[in-house]
Structures are given as C-alpha cells and as structure tokens.
Amino acid sequence: MASQTSSNYSGQNAVEDLKGKAKQALDDASDRMGEAADDARQHVKDVAGNVKGVLNKSVKEQPLTTLAMAAAVGFVIGALWKS
Numbered sequence: 281m282a283s284q285t286s287s288n289y290s291g292q293n294a295v296e297d298l299k300g301k302a303k304q305a306l307d308d309a310s311d312r313m314g315e316a317a318d319d320a321r322q323h324v325k326d327v328a329g330n331v332k333g334v335l336n337k338s339v340k341e342q343p344l345t346t347l348a349m350a351a352a353v354g355f356v357i358g359a360l361w362k363s
Contacts, residue, residue: 338346 335346
C-alpha cells in the first residue's frame with residue numbers, strides 16, 4: 281500500500297509539473313503573439329501613412345492621371361466581382 285501511495289503521489293507531481301510547464305509555454309506563446317500583433321499593427325500604420333502621402337501628392341500633381349488610375353482600378357474590381 282505504501283508503494284502505491286508514493287507512486288500516486290509522484291504521478292500527481294508529474295502531472296502538476298506538466299500542467300505548470302504547459303501553462304508557462306502558453307503564456308510565453310501568448311506574449312510573443314501579442315508582440316507580433318503590435319509589430320504588424322505598427323507596420324500597417326506606417327504603410328497606410330505612406331500610401332496616403334503618395335496619393336495626396338499624386339492628386340495634387342497629376343489629378344487626371346490619378347482619376348484615370350482610380351477608374352481603371354474600379355473597373356478591374358468590378359470585373360472581378362462579376363466573375
């Protein structure tokens with residue numbers, strides 16, 4: 281009986297250790313994913329700012345060309361939407 285009790289106790293310790301390690305691994309992965317999401321969000325903001333600046337410059341310097349490009353993009357999107 282004593283050996284059975286000690287093996288149950290060591291089994292419980294092993295399970296608790298595994299639980300702790302799994303929780304730590306999940307916490308670490310969650311932290312890394314949060315950091316990656318923050319980095320991605322910042323990159324998207326940077327790209328959006330760059331695109332906005334380029335579009336503003338294009339509209340001021342070449343309004344008709346920009347309008348033609350917008351119409352072409354709209355036509356392509358419309359054609360893809362239909363198919």
